[in-house]
Amino acid sequence: MALCSKATHALRYFLLRHLPTCQQMVAVMSESMERPLSLRERTMLRLHLWVCAWCAWYLEQLHLLRDTLRLRAEQMNEDDSAASRQLSNEACERIKRALANRP
Amino acid sequence: MSQEQRAKDPQAPDAERWVDEHGDYLYRYALFRLRDTAQAEDVVQETLLAALQAYANYMGRGSERTWLVGILKHKIMDHFRRASREAQAPAVEGEEFAHEEFFRPAGEWAEHWQTEYAPADWQASPAALVEQGEFWMIFQDCLGPLPERIASAFLLREVDGLTSEEICEVLSIKVNNLWVMLHRARLHLRHCLELNWFKRPGKV
Numbered sequence: 001m002a003l004c005s006k007a008t009h010a011l012r013y014f015l016l017r018h019l020p021t022c023q024q025m026v027a028v029m030s031e032s033m034e035r036p037l038s039l040r041e042r043t044m045l046r047l048h049l050w051v052c053a054w055c056a057w058y059l060e061q062l063h064l065l066r067d068t069l070r071l072r073a074e075q076m077n078e079d080d081s082a083a084s085r086q087l088s089n090e091a092c093e094r095i096k097r098a099l100a101n102r103p
Numbered sequence: 104m105s106q107e108q109r110a111k112d113p114q115a116p117d118a119e120r121w122v123d124e125h126g127d128y129l130y131r132y133a134l135f136r137l138r139d140t141a142q143a144e145d146v147v148q149e150t151l152l153a154a155l156q157a158y159a160n161y162m163g164r165g166s167e168r169t170w171l172v173g174i175l176k177h178k179i180m181d182h183f184r185r186a187s188r189e190a191q192a193p194a195v196e197g198e199e200f201a202h203e204e205f206f207r208p209a210g211e212w213a214e215h216w217q218t219e220y221a222p223a224d225w226q227a228s229p230a231a232l233v234e235q236g237e238f239w240m241i242f243q244d245c246l247g248p249l250p251e252r253i254a255s256a257f258l259l260r261e262v263d264g265l266t267s268e269e270i271c272e273v274l275s276i277k278v279n280n281l282w283v284m285l286h287r288a289r290l291h292l293r294h295c296l297e298l299n300w301f302k303r304p305g306k307v
Contacts, residue, residue, distance in 0.1 A: 016215075021206070021213070021214030022214060022215045022216050023206040023214040024214065027286050031282055033285075034260075034267055034281075034282055034285065054221040054222050057222040057223065057225070058222045060225075061222060061225060062289055064225065064227060065293070067229040068229040069258075069262045072239070073262045073263070076128070076135065085127070085134065086127045086130065086131075087127055087130045087144065088144075094144075095126070095147065095148045096119050096122050098152065099118040099119065099122070099152065099155060102155060
């Protein structure tokens with residue numbers, strides 16, 4: 001058991017040393033949100049994420065941001081009583097005047 | 104057509120009511136994307152004026168709000184097109200958001216995360232986050248310092264789900280530059296949100 005965990009540790013260390021770096025991987029992770037990765041990129045990414053929790057969280061956060069923003073956009077339908085997100089009275093009057101006076 | 108004539112015309116739309124019933128909704132929709140109150144107000148006005156012009160084609164078929172939002176979307180895209188034509192910005196902006204300092208400059212672990220900048224486990228869900236008013240204020244503050252075109256590209260991509268090709272057309276940029284810009288937006292936003300929200304002092 002101890003030997004096995006030691007071997008895994010050595011393998012992870014080896015991979016982390018020889019795979020593309022975190023700085024290279026974050027750019028690839030961003031592009032993975034934009035286009036299908038090549039087989040080589042996918043393999044490198046999967047191995048890197050296996051040995052690097054920081055980058056695994058990074059990718060998770062990119063998806064979380066996207067999902068949260070899309071959900072926010074959907075929920076805009078609901079009433080929002082915050083005054084800062086309502087048209088001001090002046091703006092309402094100005095728009096109504098523009099509509100009444102259109103050529 | 105004079106105002107009196109229009110009032111008598113049963114076919115004429117009641118545009119004033121649109122302002123009362125849909126004004127706030129359209130404004131919120133625009134503000135979320137344009138992040139500027141004056142520009143959001145302008146684009147709502149443009150939308151309703153265009154709706155008056157196009158009313159004959161609509162004539163009450165389908166939801167009024169959906170129809171107005173459809174026009175608003177076009178007006179917002181026109182706004183971005185205009186802004187990027189006028190901006191004369193370099194092909195790739197935001198060199199200062201490449202954030203080289205997040206990574207180790209040299210040594211055995213060169214180009215790996217600096218410990219103090221390394222991502223943390225946020226333990227968050229979209230459903231919970233979306234309810235947090237304060238989170239959205241911090242989100243806007245984090246988006247604020249990014250160059251206009253990078254922030255716009257990010258929102259068009261993540262909020263509206265436009266494809267790379269669509270965004271490149273609207274913002275007049277090349278796809279490789281778009282990907283660099285989106286990467287910088289993500290690198291910056293993720294760090295800013297972690298610092299000011301997920302690891303904020305006093306967080307329970």
